[in-house]
Amino acid sequence: MNVQVEPAKLKAKDFASDQEVRWCPGCGDYAILKAVQVALANMGAQPDNTVFVSGIGCAARFPYYMATYGFHTIHGRAPAVASGVKIANPDLDVWVVSGDGDSLSIGGNHLLHILRRNVDVQFLLFNNEIYGLTKGQYSPTSGLGQKSPSTPQGSIDAPIDACTFALGSNARFVARGIDIQAKELGHVFTRARDHKGASFVEIIQNCIVFNDDAFAHFTEKSIAKNSQIIVKHGEKLIYGAESNKGIRVKPGTFELESVTIGENGITEDDILIHDETNRVLAGLLVAMKPPEMPVALGVIYCDPATPYERAVKEQVEASVAANGVGDLDTLLRKGSTWTVS
Amino acid sequence: MNLQTDPSKGDASDGGQISEPDTDSIVVRFAGDSGDGVQLLGGQFAQATAVDHNSLATFPDFPAEIRAPIGTTYGVSAFQIKFGSRMIKTSGDSPDVLVALNPAALKVNYKDVRVGGLIVLDAGSFTERNLKKAGFEVDPRGDGTLGEYRTIEIDISALTLEATKPFDVTQKEALRGKNMWTLGLIYWMYDRTTAATEKFVAGKFGADSPVAQANIAALKAGHAYGETAEVSGEIQQTRVGDVEFPAGEYRLVTGAEALSWGLVAGCQLAGLDMTFCSYPITPSSPILHILSKLKNFGVTTFQAEDEIAAACSAIGASYAGTMGITASSGPGIALKTEAIGLAISTELPLIIVNTQRAGPSTGLPTKTEQSDLFLSVWGRNGDAPMVVLSAQSPADCFEAGIEAVRLATKYMTPVFLLSDGYIANAAEPWLIPSMSDYEPFPVSFRSETEGFQPFGRDDETLARPWVKPGTPGLTHRIGGIEKADGSGNISYDPENHQRMTDLRTAKIDGIAKDIPKQAVELGNEGGKLVVVGWGSTFGPINRAVANMRDAGLDVAHIHIRNLWPLPENLLELLGSYEKVLVAEMNNGQMLTFLRSQTRQDIDGHLKVTGQPLTIREVEEAIRARVEN
Numbered sequence: 001m002n003v004q005v006e007p008a009k010l011k012a013k014d015f016a017s018d019q020e021v022r023w024c025p026g027c028g029d030y031a032i033l034k035a036v037q038v039a040l041a042n043m044g045a046q047p048d049n050t051v052f053v054s055g056i057g058c059a060a061r062f063p064y065y066m067a068t069y070g071f072h073t074i075h076g077r078a079p080a081v082a083s084g085v086k087i088a089n090p091d092l093d094v095w096v097v098s099g100d101g102d103s104l105s106i107g108g109n110h111l112l113h114i115l116r117r118n119v120d121v122q123f124l125l126f127n128n129e130i131y132g133l134t135k136g137q138y139s140p141t142s143g144l145g146q147k148s149p150s151t152p153q154g155s156i157d158a159p160i161d162a163c164t165f166a167l168g169s170n171a172r173f174v175a176r177g178i179d180i181q182a183k184e185l186g187h188v189f190t191r192a193r194d195h196k197g198a199s200f201v202e203i204i205q206n207c208i209v210f211n212d213d214a215f216a217h218f219t220e221k222s223i224a225k226n227s228q229i230i231v232k233h234g235e236k237l238i239y240g241a242e243s244n245k246g247i248r249v250k251p252g253t254f255e256l257e258s259v260t261i262g263e264n265g266i267t268e269d270d271i272l273i274h275d276e277t278n279r280v281l282a283g284l285l286v287a288m289k290p291p292e293m294p295v296a297l298g299v300i301y302c303d304p305a306t307p308y309e310r311a312v313k314e315q316v317e318a319s320v321a322a323n324g325v326g327d328l329d330t331l332l333r334k335g336s337t338w339t340v341s
Numbered sequence: 342m343n344l345q346t347d348p349s350k351g352d353a354s355d356g357g358q359i360s361e362p363d364t365d366s367i368v369v370r371f372a373g374d375s376g377d378g379v380q381l382l383g384g385q386f387a388q389a390t391a392v393d394h395n396s397l398a399t400f401p402d403f404p405a406e407i408r409a410p411i412g413t414t415y416g417v418s419a420f421q422i423k424f425g426s427r428m429i430k431t432s433g434d435s436p437d438v439l440v441a442l443n444p445a446a447l448k449v450n451y452k453d454v455r456v457g458g459l460i461v462l463d464a465g466s467f468t469e470r471n472l473k474k475a476g477f478e479v480d481p482r483g484d485g486t487l488g489e490y491r492t493i494e495i496d497i498s499a500l501t502l503e504a505t506k507p508f509d510v511t512q513k514e515a516l517r518g519k520n521m522w523t524l525g526l527i528y529w530m531y532d533r534t535t536a537a538t539e540k541f542v543a544g545k546f547g548a549d550s551p552v553a554q555a556n557i558a559a560l561k562a563g564h565a566y567g568e569t570a571e572v573s574g575e576i577q578q579t580r581v582g583d584v585e586f587p588a589g590e591y592r593l594v595t596g597a598e599a600l601s602w603g604l605v606a607g608c609q610l611a612g613l614d615m616t617f618c619s620y621p622i623t624p625s626s627p628i629l630h631i632l633s634k635l636k637n638f639g640v641t642t643f644q645a646e647d648e649i650a651a652a653c654s655a656i657g658a659s660y661a662g663t664m665g666i667t668a669s670s671g672p673g674i675a676l677k678t679e680a681i682g683l684a685i686s687t688e689l690p691l692i693i694v695n696t697q698r699a700g701p702s703t704g705l706p707t708k709t710e711q712s713d714l715f716l717s718v719w720g721r722n723g724d725a726p727m728v729v730l731s732a733q734s735p736a737d738c739f740e741a742g743i744e745a746v747r748l749a750t751k752y753m754t755p756v757f758l759l760s761d762g763y764i765a766n767a768a769e770p771w772l773i774p775s776m777s778d779y780e781p782f783p784v785s786f787r788s789e790t791e792g793f794q795p796f797g798r799d800d801e802t803l804a805r806p807w808v809k810p811g812t813p814g815l816t817h818r819i820g821g822i823e824k825a826d827g828s829g830n831i832s833y834d835p836e837n838h839q840r841m842t843d844l845r846t847a848k849i850d851g852i853a854k855d856i857p858k859q860a861v862e863l864g865n866e867g868g869k870l871v872v873v874g875w876g877s878t879f880g881p882i883n884r885a886v887a888n889m890r891d892a893g894l895d896v897a898h899i900h901i902r903n904l905w906p907l908p909e910n911l912l913e914l915l916g917s918y919e920k921v922l923v924a925e926m927n928n929g930q931m932l933t934f935l936r937s938q939t940r941q942d943i944d945g946h947l948k949v950t951g952q953p954l955t956i957r958e959v960e961e962a963i964r965a966r967v968e969n
Contacts, residue, residue, distance in 0.1 A: 017818070019830065048813045053657070063818050064831065069810035071660055072820025073653065074683050080650035084657025084665065085810070087643055088616050092661065092810055110653075113646040312641060319636035326638035328606055332773050336537075337592040338392045 009044060012037040017067045023058060028179035028205035032126065033065055035182045036095075039189035050093045053082040055107060057099035058133045059126035059205075076107030079114035079123070083308075086119050090309040093193070094121040101131045104140040104160060115169040118197040120307035122189070125162055125200070126179075128207035129214050136210035148210075163286035166200040167279065167301065173199040174282060174301040178219060179206060184230060184297060191299050197307045204295075218290045229294040231285060233276040233302070236268065239294055246271035247285075247293075256284050258293055277303040366425025367581060368433030369527065371520075372450045373442030374411055375404055375418040378520035383420025384768075385524055385541065389533045390424045391593050391770050394583040397424035398880060400432035400953065401766045403707040412474035417449045426582030431880030432767065434955040438530075439490075440523055442466060442497065444475035451481075456489045461526075463519065465498025493576065495566070497522055504562035505555040514552055518559035525563025532580050535560050587772060594771040596735040596764035597627035600694065603742020605638050606776065608664045610743060611750050612783040616658030618643040618651045619668045623706040624762040625696040628668045648673040652680035652693070659689045660819075662786060662809035664746060668694035670762075671713055672703060675720075681755050682721040685845065687819045688796070688805050690749040690756075697761040697876075699951040708951030709763035711876045712927035714934060717757040718905050724842055726849040728752070729905040731759040733879040736771040738764065741902070743779065750784045752852060753804040759904070761926075763877045763953055790814035795829035803848035805829075852906050859908035863887060864897025867917035870967050874924050875901045875931055878954050882924055885959035894967050901931075912939045920966050922946060924959055 015037040023029045040050065050068035054060035056075035063070025069092075073081045082096045096114075103111045103125050114121065130148070131137040138148040138155040141162060145154040166174045173195045177185040185203070192199035204215050213220075218227035229239035229247065237247035238261070248270050250257040259266045275281060282301035288294060369386075373379045380401055390397050402419040409416030423433035435455040441447035443466040454460060462482070472480055481487055482494065501522045505515040521542070528535055539557050546553035570576040608615040617632045617640060619625070633642045641663075645651035651667045659665035669677065674695045684691040697713045699705035717729045728748050732741040741758055749756040787793065787806035795817040796805050808815045817829060825832035826840050862879075863886050864871070874882040879900050886898040897918065901911070915921050916939070923932045924946040932945035946962035948954060 047816050049811055051810050052818075063820070066818075067816055069816050070818035070820075071657075071687075072818065072822065073656075074679055074821060077649060077653045077680065080645065080653035081657035081660070083645075083650075084616065084618060084643075084654030084659075085661045086657075087641060087654070088614070088658040088661035088663040088665075089809070089811060109646060110650055113650070312643075316636045316641055323637045326635060328602070328609060328638070328776050331635075331638070332602060333590065333592070335592065336388055336392065337590050337773065338394075339590050340394065340586045340588050 010041045010047070012041045015040050015045075015047060015067055017065055019064050021065050022061065024209050026208040027058070028128065028207070029058060029062070029126065031179045031182060032124075032185065032203055032205065033062065035185040036124075036189060037066070038182070039186045039193075042186065043190055043193060045093060045193070049091070050095070051085060052095045052097060053078045053085065054097045055099075055102040056133070057102045057131070058207075059097055059099040060102060062097040076102055076105070077110060078102070079107065079110040079121075082121050083114055083117070083119050086121060086309045087312055090120070090313060096121050096123045098123070098125055099132070099139075100125065100127045100129060100141040100162065101139045104162060104165065108140075108165075111165075112169045115166055115171040115198045115200060117308040118170075118172055118305055119309060120197055122192045122199045123201065125202045126205045127162055127202055128205045128211055129159075130207050130211035132207050132210055161287060162202040163200070163300065164283065166202075167283050167286065171200045171301070172197045172303055172305050173299070174202075174286065175200070175299045176202045176204070176286070176295070176297050178204045178215075178228075178297065180219070181297075188299060191302070195302060195304060197304050218295050227290050227294050228297055229288075230298040231274045231276075231296055231300055232298060233274055236271045236273055238268070238271055245294070247288075248272050256288065256293065276301055279303065365427050365582065366423055366429060366433075367438070367531075367579070368421065368423045368436045369438045369440070370419055370421040370436035370450060370453070371440045371442075371523070372417055372419040372446035373520070374445065375406070375409060375416045376411060376517075377418070377442050378517060379418045379420050379442070382520040382524050383422060385538050386527060387422050387768055388593060389528065389537055390422065390531075391591070392537065393533060394586065395424040395581055396427065396429040396584040396586070396770065397422055397768075398429045398432045399768045400763065403766075410474075412443060412445055412471045414445045414449050414475055417446050419446070419450060424581060426584050428584065430883050431956060432953070434957050440527065442519060442523065444471045444477055444481075447481065448475045448477060451487065451490070454490055457491065459491045459493065460487060461523075462492060462494050463497035463523075464494040465496040495526075500562060500566065501559050504558045508555040508558065509551040510555045515555060518556045521556045521559040522563035525560040525565075526567050526576075527563075529564045529567025530576060530578060532578055535564055586770070589772045591770050591772055593768045594735055594739075595627075595766060595768050596732065596738045596760055597696075597766070598631060599735055599771070600732070600738035600742050600758070600760060600765075601628050601631040601635075603739035604666060604692070604746065605632075605635060605640060606739065606779070607743040607746025608639060609776070610779055610781045610783075611664065611746050612781070613664040613746075613750070614639045614641065615666060616641050616643065616655065616663045617666045617668075618645050618654040618658065620645050620648045620651045620673060622648075622670050622673045624698055624765050625668045625670045625673070625694065627765065628694065628696070648676040649680060652677040652691075656680060656684050656689060656691055659684070659691055660687075660810070662807070664690065664692070664750065666692040666694070668696065670696050670698045670706075671700045671716070674713060674716060678716075678721050681727070682723065682725050683821045684755045685721065685725045685727055686821045686823075688753045688845075690753055690807070692745045692749050692756050692758060694758045694760065696765045697759060699949075705951045707762065709761045709877065709953060710926050710949065710951060711759070711761055711878070712930060712949070713759065714875075714904065714927065714930035717759060718934065724846070726846055726905070727754055728756040728849060728852060729759065729903075730756065731876050731902055731904050732764060733876060733900055733902060735764055735767055735769045737902075739771075739774070747782050748852060748855075750807075751782065751804065751855075752802055752848060753807060754849065759876060761877050786812070787815065788812055793817075794827045795819060796824055797827050798844070803844060803851060850906055853909045856903045856906070856908060859899065859901065859911040859914055861914070862898040862900050864890060866897075866914060868897055869895040869918070870920045870922060870963065871897045871899050871915065871918040872922050872924055872959065872963060873899050873901065873915070873931070873935070875904060876925075878924060878926060881954040881956050881959055884956045885963060888956070889960055889963045889967075894963065896963050896967060907938065912941075915939065916941055920944065922962060922966050924954060924962060926954060
């Protein structure tokens, strides 16, 4: 009889390193860190096989607090380093942690390409709409008018939406979560890891020191339920404190609108069913902004395609199959040679 | 053509306005519009020359544009080859023969021809329109411009069209056979057969295709023309004697090929897979192309989205336990400096190939230079030392590639491997080595969990352990922030920063014990003057020093291959000479660098034209220092 010994299931604390966490008290990163550790334990992940790669910023300190392999690289370049790691060893479980400045300012190009190529990593973008570590400058996701040390009269930059950028980069998995919603975050992390290919997760994160309550207009307890919708594939897009609000296409347009079930003849039948494989729907959902529309959370888009590193491996294998394992002595003598005796 | 020489004169330098032609070597330059197939023509002739047991060196000189407007001077493409019956080390100063396929090619190149040299022109291309495009106000054939040379005008265009008439090709396709016709004539002039090129053409286009048949007809017609021309006394056939090459199997190799294969060899000797990540850039792209076809050699290639991603993904690949390698040229290397600093700080193996080109900024992309020495030795933020190697010829790139892998992996450090545009594109005969000639240097990844310290060091090499992610029980984090000696945890401790700085410096400095001592290439240790070079100037310097020694001057040649750390005996060796002269293709980088390492007076002969050094200019520089 064969006894399969499964590796012992680990606890969240088994994924915590011995380093003292140095984020500001009250920083949203603590909650995310815990949620990641819990999720990894629940998924049966193995620290030895897990790599966290980060860039520069507060978010990027993440690897030091994980008892896994970790690489704290340079500003904006984590996706490039992570791509090299995956290509060299496709069997590693690679997570990239990056802030909004790191990913969308200096790192925009590399984020675009890791998503476009569909390298199998989980990309966690901690979006606090500010530059924390360098003390509060505005970022590419900061709202118009954001006051900051470099924009004392208010920012004049129109911001970008992280999830829209991800879809525009042809990402095959796009999800959004909020730092304090541990349960939903855990679900998103599990789906992200299960998805074979680049999994983009935007995490709304509160920076208590430089941009406190930037998201209060949809996260504050009293209005949260009416300002957020957790989408689920195959289920109706219904939300609200009384679960009576829903999303549908505004008749005669290509826009979405929020309607109240039971008013103006609206019934549940009018409400859209979420299809996570529909890219067009995903594009509309990620763009929903309060107050008119709720912020979409959960797995908004998931339509897997061949992960990059697998295609790389297949070409290497095909070359070996076609040509045999290469022999250098033979290669050097290929073509025109002549002998002097 | 007369290659009459006075046998009583010695082996004089080639080129220049006054010297006699060399008896045992010839320099031929082909030049034409970039659409004329000059490189193909040159490459075929080089191959035929090599097979015929001549020693040779080539110098392809491309324009920067892919297809400049036809007939313009900036669209001129040239190929120079020096071949002979003694060991040839340079592609020659001045051509003995210039083949100019259009007026622009003549305009750009005629002044370089040796006085009394031969110019073969395609008369058919000397139309008023083409003359104007080339910038000739008056036809140079008639106004004495070419008075110092022997000129032969052949309507190559018309003769090509006639030869290709029987075949079903368009006039445009037919005229593209001009280079084949020309090649046929040149083959006849130097007593070579057309068989190999016929085979090449048949292989390229398909033996039965009209294009192949037309090209072969042109080739044979050019050859036949030589026969009839001799009869009329216009052109003479010349036989250049064989060279005594050491026995063995040879091939022609370019620097790009040798470097790529050397890196593959190095990885094999180290027992590693290679992950090669780079971004297209002239003149480095061929390395990416060559390696992309070697996937069955344990090589994975990745065309990254930009230069920084190329370096970063190579670093990620090294972190994961393969040999991460990237290649670029000046502007791309400049972009990589932050990433290289990360590899230095995290002490990961990494190889960065720099095929140098003329700078600064975009510079002259297809012209050679060696002006990235400062960038290589000093170009990172902070005190960030690393290994710098410099190949000195196409074939030497093979050895340099192996050495780069050995040092990068043994000392857990980035290594710069410098080449240049000239070396990358030029070809030379190469005695093909066998892999059994080399001692393996297998890498061992750490697996022992007991006592593991991410930044603990080997007593001898000062290298930290290389741990592959995925290894049980060895999880740890690394990064670019300063870390504690031993544990590798982030540390802001002041003494630790000093200690880590000292350790990183000592690790690289210690490599001086593990590299060859500096040898003298030519001449004796000690004496009146030593000429110091590095990189592709090996040929012209070596030949110039040889000629000057033959003329009785006390001069030696030292060529540096290990730029950092320097060989342990180099400075002492330089000190044994009264005068030190650095000759280089930049504005004084090795000069400045050596001056920073020694109190000895160092002098320089500097040239920044995008062209290789000539033998003559080095000879003059030598004479000026010795005769003072």
